[in-house]
Amino acid sequence: MTMLNEILGVYGKVGQSGRNDDDVYDRYSHRWTVILLGFFAIALSAKQFVGDPIECIPPPDFGGTHKTYVDNYCWIHSTYSIDENAALTRNFVRGGQGSRTTPYYIWVPYILTLAALCTYLPAWIWHLVGHRATFDIPAMIHQVAKTNLTDPEERRTTLIVLSKHYEKAQRYSKLKLGQTDNIFKRALSACMFFAGGGVLTGIYFLIKILYLLNAIGQFFLINYYLQIDYLSYGQKVLYGIMNGRDWLENKFIFPRVVFCDFTIRYLGDNNLNYTIQCALPVNLYNERIFAFYWFWLIFLSLATFYGIIVWVGNMSYRGRRGFLKRHLRLNLQSELTDTEKHSFDRFVDQHLGGDGILFLRLIAKNTNPVIAGELLGIMWNRYVTPPTHIAVVSTNENVQLTPDTYLNGGSLAKANPLAIKDE
Template identity: 75%
Template sequence: MLYDFLGVYGKVGQSSRNDDDVFDRYSHRWTVVLLTIFTIAISAKQFVGEPIECIPPPDFSGTHKTYVENFCWIHYTYSIEDNTALTRDFVRGANGSRKTPYYIWIPYILIVAALCTYLPAWLWHIIGHRATIDIPAMINQVAKTNLTNTEERKTMLLILAKHYEKAQRYTKSKVHITDNLLKQCMSACMFFAGGGVLTGIYFFTKILYLINAIAQFFLINYYLQIDYWSYGQKVLHGILTGRDWLENKVIFPRIVYCDFTIRSLGDNNLNYTVQCALPVNLYNERIFAFYWFWLIFLSIVTFYGILIWFGHMSYHGRRSFLKKHLRINLELELTDNNKHLFNGFVNRHLGGDGILFLRLIAKNTNPVVAGELVEIMWQRYVKPVDKIEVISSKENLVDADVYLNGRHNSKND
């Protein structure tokens, strides 16, 4: 079971996903890996090591000491200021003492944070890939192709272009009215990016990444009952001034107190208050300090990535992307004769989904492959299909669906 658990998280860090960009990977890959490492470290200290050490009453033996530590661990403890006298007024978390029941739940809080971070990637994988084009399947074919072999590369790109055209025809076909309305509304919201259901889902996924990064502050603030918004600032101030990270140890106290009662027959109950050390909080305060700075970095990077994609998918960004590749691969300069064709190619044939598809291919393979695919798609758009010059030998051509499903056999087999 442990091997399977580690195997799942091992796949998260691999670079086998070809349906996103580096900004998304900071969230669904590296943040999840980081939280997994934190969870394993804290769990090892809690379930294997000794997370709490208590000073038992003088008349307690060794087994009683174990009982006291187990009791204080599974029940809440409380902390007070170092310069405050411990009196009965502080017993059981009253009159200024602060309960600390959270530390036993920290591994589970980190697991929830990891699941929330991976949720947008899961939604993109489940919904996005089934909206119009299965981008990973198409990009994986590019990765499997011998790009140094001109014939094989051209054949593969022609198949991708034909598959894209077929996917677009299915998208435009009549389906349920409610389905059409939903897709039309989503496409209309992407008016700035050329429209498209796939584009809408992709931007929605990126916004979810940003919401998740900011919501993590609320999650930790709520469950730990601390002012996590200013936690990193206090840590940074302590480092810059040469003091301890958190001088008063209120957030993650290292010295706590625990109350318990030994019940005997009748009403003869003995109440005890013991002092305990929480070595696990040495890990907790550093983990959550580092994670505070990581969440700040993640929020900034994710927001910057959204702005970058706004620029990529803008009116100017879409046209300049295609013009650059057409100019390089076909030495095509737009004149009055072909401006009309170019506008139809950008707006009607490709739209937002087509540009998104080409840009993801460029980001996950290389710009040369994306440029050659743009060239083939342009040639198929400006010329009738039956007059297109065949780029590779006919005997090597296979059906697009057969190729993408991994059953690539030539006719001579």
């Protein structure tokens, strides 16, 4: 029970919606798939450690305690199955030809746990590497989320702070990359030419590819450990359902009735060999769990692949400019002038790049598009009107510097000669 409580605690933390650095396609993997596998593993563990996973028919001369011994022995040792229409002969016992051993069922909870760890691995890599590539996206989005969005001044102040932090992080990242001359980072950024470049963007797409490889690789992982031809398992289930038969005509996959061989040794050479029949109720659960998971993996693979295609479109040349122009138009409430159009190209390609647009899109997906648009408007204003030393020309020492002062150096230029503010 202690192990079950620990598992419940781990999967409870996974299910918490505290991540603000991904999209719904990533959550299908690192959240819902992990929770699903955790639920399956806990259910099967409870059946194995608390219930009766196997029931065997002991020899007639065995008593009550002997039956417990037989059940435990056959559970921890390999059983085997044969065709239900074939006669049980000596050719099948003791590992003879025509029988199929079934040693996997005792390891199924651990196999599901391993599958959950593999599914969560890309999210862990993204948390470990991606957040340190340029700037910590979750921390910045969390800062927006905990801000009182109904207060215009507080919201604007928070967005200005985020804009300043982004600018500093970008300058530091470019300087560090130039000094270290990291070949891997340069190659990764160059591979993202279609998305505007950027190390963070490259890592983000790499993580999405890992999610896809994991979803597809789960078929081969389960097929390797269970040796049940899992690649076509769902097709066999569908075939059985459509024909009104049992799910699986061939009970070799998850046999419900198996046989167990064991030897009772006495003093000397007097050994008695037994072959008994056992029922595996746990395989009723295994059969349905792996059938459902087969269809879930198909859905997960398609959804993850579709998510990659969506992001490729969003980060394409047209997608990047369409996203920025749409939000700038809504926030500026006017079309860009000819001069601003020339600045816009440099703003998209040099100031933001792929990393900046990825950052804005993740904010739009994890908070709301309005906040992303307001942040974009602030970043644009700071780009076209760079902050400078602000000379305030008034004798009023109590003048407060507002966020607008940071954006428009001349807004208080006629007010106060005593205060000089360096942005």
